[in-house]
Each structure stands twice: as C-alpha cells, then as structure tokens.
Amino acid sequence: MKLFIISNRLPVKVTMKSQDELELERSEGGLATGLSSLDSKYEKHWIGWPGINPKKKVTEDVVKRMLAEYNYHPVFLTNTQYNNYYEGYSNSTLWPLCHYFYSYLQQKRKFWDAYREVNALFCEKVLQLVDDDSMVWVQDYQLMLLPQMLRVRKPNMRIGYFHHIPFPSYELLRVLLERKELLTGLLGADLVAFHTHDYMRHFINAVEHCLHKEFNINEIKIDDRAVHVEALPMGINYELYKKASASNDVKESIANVRQQLTDKKVILSVDRLDYSKGLLHRLVGFEIFLQQHPEYHGKVTLAMIVVPSRDKVEKYAEMKHKIDERISVINGKYAAIGWTPICYYYHSFPFNDLVAMYALADVALVTPLRDGMNLVAKEYVAVKQQQKGVLILSELAGAAVELSDAIIITPNATDEIANAIYTALEMPEEEQQRRMSLMQQIISEQTVGKWADDFMEEWLKVVRRNQMLHSKYLSDSVLGTVVNQYNKASKRLIMLDYDGTLVGFKNRAMDAYPTPEVLEVLTSLCSDPSNTVVINSGRDRANLDAWLGNIEGLKMAAEHGACYKDDNQWVDTVKSVDWDPNILKTIKTFVVKTPGSWLEKKTTSLAWHYREVDSWMGLLRSRQLAESLYPQCSADGLQILNGNKVIEIKPNEYSKGTELERMLANDNYNFVMVIGDDVTDESMFRSTPKFGISIKVGAMSNDAKLCISRQKDVIPFLTQLYNHK
Numbered sequence: 001m002k003l004f005i006i007s008n009r010l011p012v013k014v015t016m017k018s019q020d021e022l023e024l025e026r027s028e029g030g031l032a033t034g035l036s037s038l039d040s041k042y043e044k045h046w047i048g049w050p051g052i053n054p055k056k057k058v059t060e061d062v063v064k065r066m067l068a069e070y071n072y073h074p075v076f077l078t079n080t081q082y083n084n085y086y087e088g089y090s091n092s093t094l095w096p097l098c099h100y101f102y103s104y105l106q107q108k109r110k111f112w113d114a115y116r117e118v119n120a121l122f123c124e125k126v127l128q129l130v131d132d133d134s135m136v137w138v139q140d141y142q143l144m145l146l147p148q149m150l151r152v153r154k155p156n157m158r159i160g161y162f163h164h165i166p167f168p169s170y171e172l173l174r175v176l177l178e179r180k181e182l183l184t185g186l187l188g189a190d191l192v193a194f195h196t197h198d199y200m201r202h203f204i205n206a207v208e209h210c211l212h213k214e215f216n217i218n219e220i221k222i223d224d225r226a227v228h229v230e231a232l233p234m235g236i237n238y239e240l241y242k243k244a245s246a247s248n249d250v251k252e253s254i255a256n257v258r259q260q261l262t263d264k265k266v267i268l269s270v271d272r273l274d275y276s277k278g279l280l281h282r283l284v285g286f287e288i289f290l291q292q293h294p295e296y297h298g299k300v301t302l303a304m305i306v307v308p309s310r311d312k313v314e315k316y317a318e319m320k321h322k323i324d325e326r327i328s329v330i331n332g333k334y335a336a337i338g339w340t341p342i343c344y345y346y347h348s349f350p351f352n353d354l355v356a357m358y359a360l361a362d363v364a365l366v367t368p369l370r371d372g373m374n375l376v377a378k379e380y381v382a383v384k385q386q387q388k389g390v391l392i393l394s395e396l397a398g399a400a401v402e403l404s405d406a407i408i409i410t411p412n413a414t415d416e417i418a419n420a421i422y423t424a425l426e427m428p429e430e431e432q433q434r435r436m437s438l439m440q441q442i443i444s445e446q447t448v449g450k451w452a453d454d455f456m457e458e459w460l461k462v463v464r465r466n467q468m469l470h471s472k473y474l475s476d477s478v479l480g481t482v483v484n485q486y487n488k489a490s491k492r493l494i495m496l497d498y499d500g501t502l503v504g505f506k507n508r509a510m511d512a513y514p515t516p517e518v519l520e521v522l523t524s525l526c527s528d529p530s531n532t533v534v535i536n537s538g539r540d541r542a543n544l545d546a547w548l549g550n551i552e553g554l555k556m557a558a559e560h561g562a563c564y565k566d567d568n569q570w571v572d573t574v575k576s577v578d579w580d581p582n583i584l585k586t587i588k589t590f591v592v593k594t595p596g597s598w599l600e601k602k603t604t605s606l607a608w609h610y611r612e613v614d615s616w617m618g619l620l621r622s623r624q625l626a627e628s629l630y631p632q633c634s635a636d637g638l639q640i641l642n643g644n645k646v647i648e649i650k651p652n653e654y655s656k657g658t659e660l661e662r663m664l665a666n667d668n669y670n671f672v673m674v675i676g677d678d679v680t681d682e683s684m685f686r687s688t689p690k691f692g693i694s695i696k697v698g699a700m701s702n703d704a705k706l707c708i709s710r711q712k713d714v715i716p717f718l719t720q721l722y723n724h725k
Contacts, residue, residue, distance in 0.1 A: 003042040004130060005035055006122060006146065007139035008086065010072050013051035014063050022052075022062060035452055042135070042456075043071070047125055050074040053082065075125050077118060084114030087313070090142045097176060098141065098165050099276040099370040104315060105175075112178055119145040119185075127153055135459070138189065140164045145181065148188030160459045161189040164234070165372040166398070167199040170206045179210050187211075187220070187227050190466060191459045195373045195398040197231045204229055208615050221699040224473055224709045228462045232454050233402055234373050235447040241382035242444075244355040253356035261343070261360070265300040265425060268361035270354070270376045271368070272307040275319055278369040278394065278411045279306065283326045283342075285367075285417025290334050290341060293422055298339040300425065302365070303357060307348045320346075358383035363390045363424040366397065367411040373398035377406070381439045388432040390424035391439070392417070402442050405435040469700045472707045474717065482673075482693060482706075486721050489671030492530055495660055495684065498537040498544070500644055500677035501697050504711050507612045509600070514547050521718045526553040528722065534663060536561070536656045538648065538680055540602045541570050560641075560650055560680060561659035562604035573654045576603045580636060583649065586628050594621045605650035622647050644678040657683030664689065675714065676704075 017023045035044065050067065053076065054060045060076055067074055077085070088111035096104035123146055126136060137160045138146050147159045163186075173179050183206060186192050194200045204215050213220055218229045244250050267286070271277040286302050306323065310316045327342050334341045349357065358364070364380040374397040381391060381403065391406035393399065400408055407424060409416040474482075486492065496502060499512055502522075506512040514522075525533045534555040535548060541558040545565075548554055557564040563572045579601075587608050591597050596612035608625060610618040625647055626640050633640055633649060641648040660674065664687075672692035674684050685694040685703035696704035697711055708714055 001042055002045060002131065002134040004045045004047060004126065004134055004136045005139065006126060006136060006143060007046070007048045008090070008142040010046055010048040010050055010067065010074065012067070012070070012072065014066065014074075015052065022059075022066060024066060045071040045073060045129065047073045047075060047122065047129070049077055049082070053077060053079050073125060073129060075118075075122055077121070081114055081118055081121075084110050085118040086142065087310075089115035091310070093176070094141050094144075095165070096275075097172060098168050100166075100168065100172065101275060101370075102172060102175065104275065107177060116145060119143055119149060122146055123149040123153065126150060130154075130157070132156070134158070135160070135456075137162070137455075137459075145185035146188075148185040151188035158459075158463050159189045160191045160193075160455065161186055162193045162232075162455065163199065163203075163372075164195070166370055167194055167202045167206075169202050170209045173202075173206050174210070179206070183207050183210055187222055189227065190225070190462045191228050191230060191455070193230045193232045193455060193458070195231065195233050196401050199372075199398075200229055200231045205616065208619070212615050214615060214619065216699075224470065224707075225466045226462065226469060226700070228458070230458055232451055232458070233398065233446060234375070234451045235443055235449075236375050236378045236382060237449070238382050238444045238447045241355065241358075241379050242385055244352070245359045245383050245385065247352070249352045250355045250359070253352045254359055257353070257356050257360055261301055261303065262338075264298075264339070265296075265363075266357075266361045267300060267302045267363040267365050267421065267424075268357055268380070269302060269304045269365045270307075270349075270357070271305070272309040273311055273316055273320060274309060275315065276368055276370050278367045279304075279323055280319070280326060281369070281412055281414055282365060282367050282417060283323065283330065285414040286342070286365075286421065287326075287330050288414055288418035289421045290330070292418060296425065297334060298336055301340065302342045303345070303361070304342055305345045305347075305349060305354075305357070308346065354379075355383055359387065361389065363392060363421065365392050365417075365421070366399075367392065367394045367409060367417060368397050369394070369411050371397040371399075375399075377403055378443045381436060381443055384436050385440075387436075388429045389436055390427055390432055391436075392420045392424055402446065403439050405438045469707070472696075472700060472705065474695070474706050474708050474713075478706065479717070479720065483721060485671055485693070486673075489669075490530055491532075491667065491669050492528075492671040493532050493534070493663060493667075493669040493673070494525060495534045495536050495663070495672075495674040497656075497676035497678075497681050497684075497697075498535055498539060500711060501675055501681075501714055502535075505611065505644060509609065509611075510543075517715050519548075519551065521715050522548065522551050522554055524722050525718065526551055532663070532667070532669070534659075536659050536674075536676075536684060538605070538607070538643070541565070557656070557659040559602050559605050560648070561654040561656050561662075562602075562650065564659060564662070572603075573658070574604055574651055577605075577651060579606065580632060583629060583632055583636075583638075586632075587625070590621055590625045590628075594618070597621070604654075605648055607649075608647045609645065610647075611645040618645065641680050643680050648680070655683040656681055657687035660684050660687045675708075677711065 013025045014022055015025060050063055054063060063074055092106040093111055122143060130136060135158045139162055147161050150157050150159055207213055220227050269282060311320050327344050331340055331342055358380045366374055366377045368374060377391055377393055377399045393403055393406035393408055394411040395408050396411055407420045409420045499505060502518050503512045503514060525531050536557045537544060538560050539558060541563055544556045544558055555565060562574055563570050587599050591599050594613055597610040600607040610622060629640055637652050638649050639652045672689055674688050675695045676684055677697035682703050685701060688694040694704040695706045695708055697708050697714060700707050708717060
C-alpha cells in the first residue's frame, strides 16, 4: 500500500551549492521522524515544495532525479506564488488567526488567489502519482483546500488530514472571508485530526455554525460518506532523547556549556522567533522574579535560545528589536562581575548542544501565548533521565493537556511566570523527580511513532466504515435485485415514513404537503392488488387524512403507531395520554427561551420542534430538554425520541416497529419493504423480517440494510418499482 504524505515542504531542502551544483539538506523534524517509523507495509512517498524555485527546466529535471531516489516528489512554485501563498495567506492570514493574534491578520485578494492556486497545483501532482490503493495524508494549514479538491476529482480516494497548529474558536474564525471554503476543504478528508480536544471542538462548532451541518458526536455525514474528527496528540522520538544525554558527544557538549555557565542555576528557554511564543512576557516575568528575589542574584541564569525566523518581516523584526532591547535593559540593570542574568543565543543549536542544554537546565521555561503542541517541553522531559528538573508550561500549549505535572501558568500573566520560577527553584528534589517521572511515563508511551500509528489505525477504521456504508447504497445492481424481488412477489407490504422520506423537511411543518409526484406514486402503488401500502408517520391522524385520505386503499398509522387506519376507520392502539403538568411546563419553558421553537400536542405524543432555531442553539437546547425531561419521563414510562430537529415524547408500549409487527401478524407477505429517514424509524428497521428490505434515507443506519442518500431520490426509486413490472 502506498502512503503519500502531502506537506508544504519536503523533509529535505534542495540548495544551490555552486552555480552548477545542487545538494540536499535533510530535515529531522518531528513529522519526518514520526512518519519514518510507520509500519514497513507502507511504501512511503512525500509530495511538497523542495525549498528552491528553479529558473530553468533543466534544473527542475535535476531536482526531480535527486529526490526520486527517496520517493520525494517536488511541487515547483514561482517566487511570487510562494510568497503570496506561504508568507501571505498561510502565515499572514491563517497563522495569526489560528494563534489568536487577530490584529496581525492581513486579508488580501492576491494572498487567497495564490493559496487556491497552489493548493490546486498540489492536487494535480497528487492525481498524477496516486492509484486506487493509495492513502493520501495531507498535513497542516497550508493545504486546507486540498482534501476537497482531491475528493471532487476522485470521490473514492482515501484522504486523511492533520492540523498541526491551534484551530480557532468560531467567534474568531467568522472574521475570515473564506471560512466556508476552508471548512469545506477539510471535510473532503475521511479523518480530520487535531492535537487536542479543544481544537477538535472548535472545528466541529465552526462547521455547525458556518456550514449548518450537524455532527453526531465526532462524525458527520457528507453526501454518501462519513467524516470523523479526532484528537491525537503528537509526541517525540522518546528513545532518541532519552539515550542522547549518555552519548560521549553530548557529554562533551555538557562540559563545554557548564564551563560557560559555571555553577549557576540554569533556566532554559528555547523557541523560534515568533509572536505566538510569548518571549517578551517571559523576559518581563524573569525581570519581576529578579526584582522580588534578590537572594537569587548571581545564582541563576536564563539561557535564552531564539531560532531566527522571518526576521526580515516587519512584525518579526520589530519583535526581535524589542527582545534585544529588553535583554539589554535586564542585563544592564542586574549584571555583576562573574554573572550575566540572561545568556542570549540568536541562532539554532546542533542536536548534541541542544540536548546538553536540556540536560543542564534546572528549569525549562515554556510559555507560549498559543501553541498547537510544543515539542520542546516533551524533549526536555525526555532528556531528564534520573535527573532533577522542573518544567514550567503555558496552559495554552497543546502539551499542557498531557503534561499536567508541570507547573502550569497563564502565559500573559507575568507575575505568575515570576512566581513559577521561584516555586521551581525552591522545589525539593524528591518532588522534582516525582513529577518528572510521571511526565516521562506519559510521553514514553505517547511517542511520535505511536501518534502516526494511531492516526493510520483510526483512518483505516473510517475508510473501512465508509466502504461498508457504500455497500449499502442503492446502486443500479442492487436496484435491479430489488425490482426483481418485487416483480416475483405475489403479496407485498410497503411501509413508508412521510417527513424526510416522501417529502423533504420544511421550516414550517404544515408546508410539507404532498407534491403531485408523491400522490401519483402512492396512487399507482395502491392500485396494484398485490400491494399493501402503509404510511407510518409521526404526524397526527387529522394531518394525514387531510393530505392522503383520498387515496383509495392506502393504509396509515399516525403518531408513531399510536393509531392506525384500516377500512377507512381509525383505531387507537392506546388511549390518549393525560400529560404530567411538569412535563408540559418544562417544554413550554424551552419554547419561551428558544425563539423559533414550538410545541405540538398530539393525541398520544408531544413534539418540541426546533427546525427554525440556530443550529448550535437548537442542538444545545435539545440536549438540555432531553436531560431535563428524562427523570420524569422515566418515572412515567415515557420514551424520549430525538428525531430530525424534533424532540418527541410518547408512551413506551408502541412505536413504528410495533405497527409493522401488527401488519406482519395479520397476513403472510413474501415481499416486505420499509423506508424511513431518522431515529424514529429505527424500530421499524429492527422489526423488518430477515427476507425484507429496509432502506434508510440520508445518513446510514446500522439497522437498515440499504440506503438512499438523498430524499429527492425516493420517489424516482418507487416509480421504478412499478414501472419495471
């Protein structure tokens, strides 16, 4: 099986060594490391930008040949495309929005045009290379449109997506002009995953608000397939960092660093230059600590490593200037002979030197203002084997969900940072080791390899589920089988739901009257003496009679089987219900506080409708109402049904299923077919005999044998039954 990893950049960078010579620099980032550990049953390929924009076709060919050896496939971009797509839309629009720096957001038409254009180029490259057995795993915010672009071109493609940065709340996302296109783009995947449940929840909330689609817990139905959303925290290569400090190279680096820092307590800060990392807040917090605790002057040093990043961009250059200035002020104010409060390193560190810094640091100060995960925190914990050390961690870093034994702080509260530093330095060694051991246990299990394996396992489950669901759809071959069974049968029972099955849902329930096509189909089916046709609906008898009562031979059951019409007479299955005043009061309370909702009182059931309510509010109120009603309904032997934009309450002893069972007991049928669309029809599906045909309209059902994906296809399907005779 081929696995194609699609990311903005390849795990190698092509550089021009000389005028005529190219070379590759390998990247050892967490993503490349994690995906390299996947089971060998996958033939791994990687598609991405190679880090160079060749100006000659011959150079492109050389780059392709160099990369082909590793199954790497380049997507070449012009400088203008890359600048507007990457530095523009990706990092000047999406990055500040996702990290809650709304005031930094730039929305320019050329950025969005380039973003779509580059996503389309990636789409074409994928389509050139994949086959029907390929798995396509799209990585991160630079390619949010790609899953849907691929889905449109190859509907059965297996597509996964992982979002490596925070996903913003709906209230923030709604300021983005292209929010609907981005959300639709992600829903092209089979599985959409995030680092934390918060990001997952924000995404689900945004889809429900912006696209007006509803999730069933973490699953949503899009056309004829299911999309799952999951939280899968990314880890590190734990064994690599665990063993590294014992190597001779790292021991040598430790000795060199210790010589520079002498015997001072070391507080370590490691980040790339970015406004989301909280670097200035960190410096202010350290300065407050020095002000409040003069006893630590000359005894503690903040080793601050800042990796250069986009420092030619105005915002970043301005931030670097402020960092440089603040460090100068602090060092100028507090430095003494033999002691510099802050040792500042504005460059990246080789692996061995970085591990040496982790090993030496008494405290790691990791306080981003917003971070998708933050692997620095996990790397520090992994290195501290049998050593003391304290991790101070921002509550707004994704890693805080797992590393709860760190000192968790609010990153923009500089007093908290100062207090946390003091707490860390004063923490007994036994307590340090206890906390470190608990965190090491977690990250030793939740490694980057496990993250990749977990994603693949979850993804394959969704793929298999969709394959199973596809097998239920009423294809031409399955339709032919149904028609053949229909033609051979001499005694047929056809039981049909009404709303959502024969007619589409309307905002006003009384607007869902039968169309001429519905009346024609029912009349034609009833005209065949071999057919017994039953409308099995949740509507009341008066409504059904008014709309369908003139169709000769049509049988009807109303209010979920509470009564039925036989030989032009209505028969009550149960007596009318004397409703508990508390139940009525509760529902009326929800009607008042949920504008657009209304209460329908039937003979034997109550229905709270919320089709005209905002989707998020309607879902919230429906859950609240069901929870409020449950104790009283349970005590009174009443059932709560959560239908399509309606909560219904009825006695337990009857259902649409009991009506089907009554009909089956009255005669011997050799063809039974039932069709319905929501949870109220599940009892009907379960009561269908083994030889019968049960069909769910819309979303799949575990209890129905087949599925018709759209309500508007039901009438043509029924028409084909009697037209093929």
